[in-house]
Amino acid sequence: MNVQDFVDAIVMFVRNHEEWAGPIAFFVAFLESFCFLSILWPGTAILIGIAALLAKSGVELSVLWPAIIWAGVGGSLGYAISYWIGLYYKEGIRELWPFNKYPAMVDRGQVFFDRWGAAGVFLGHFFGPVRAIIPVIAGVYAVPQWQFQIANILSAFIWAAGVIAPTYFGLSYLLN
Template sequence: MHIQEWLQHIPPITVYLLVGAVIGVESLGIPLPGEIVLVSAALLASQHVVDPVLVGACAVVGAVIGDSIGYSIGRRYGKSLFARLGRRFPKHFGPEHIEKAESSFRRWGMWAVFFGRFIAFLRIFAGPLAGVLRMPYWKFLIANVLGGVTWAGGTTAAVYYVGMVAEKWLKNVSYVALAGVVVLAVVAFLVLRRRAKAKQRRAEAEQPAGGEPRAPIGG
């Protein structure tokens, strides 16, 4: 079966549920490839397999609900939560990751929740860590919704339109070539994001040692 025919037979409801579920679970603090799933779904939308608006909407709902549940869990269990996660997922929740995330939260407050949606390691920390650090829920919710809408909507729209433009240019070329163009676009996006993260790390490294005494964020 031709790849296009195979894609057309994927039930759209399966894609929508998968997007919402994976992003929601990732936002709880479980390391899953939420961004990859969202990009893949947006590519399917550019091939008219699913509706891009519903893809973005499911991603937003998953992100907001997942982060909110993660916030509640973090607020209830505190630092012991990260100790348990560190034993289970040492590559994602090691002491250096926790320290880096806390530094970002204490420096940026609620904006760490917003911008954290665009940074892989902060995306899985945002909800639980905001709860652990006792960020007021109304501040968390505002940043959570704004970040979820901007990240999910922006990613879906960008990948969708790149796919549409590439498909028009390559209308008479195989879908292998189309996939290659899309992969290059995704790689370029990841490179730019990595450079932004490196810039953030350099800025954090330039901060004076010691820091401020630990207090509830935004209180």
């Protein structure tokens, strides 16, 4: 099974079970934001597919908004756990997979974080290449929990809405 087949399977599941759009959006966003899995997980593509499917099927906004909220919660939880992993392991993070196989990933995350600081947590949700590493680096640097969580939660909900809503509303407009 290739990546496209996997994305299609999840989108098809949501097509047949619209009531699961929210929990699936949570799961997809969590994996997209979790430090180890986000490298391999095509979460943004899946969320776009779900949003397109919801628009095409003509579901009411009462299904869309909960999906955005679920995705925001999933994205912020994935980032929070990643932060706590970095806080726990500190520099030892370089010895864990996938960071031990791709040490440049940690270095790129540090450069990004050095440049943007705590604002990098906010920006990290929007840039796929650093999404996997920014919360871990924030934990390694011991960014204060409250600063991290404010940036995390705000950006997770903006990211979720920014991925799901434009697809839904754009396709709804084109179909009508």
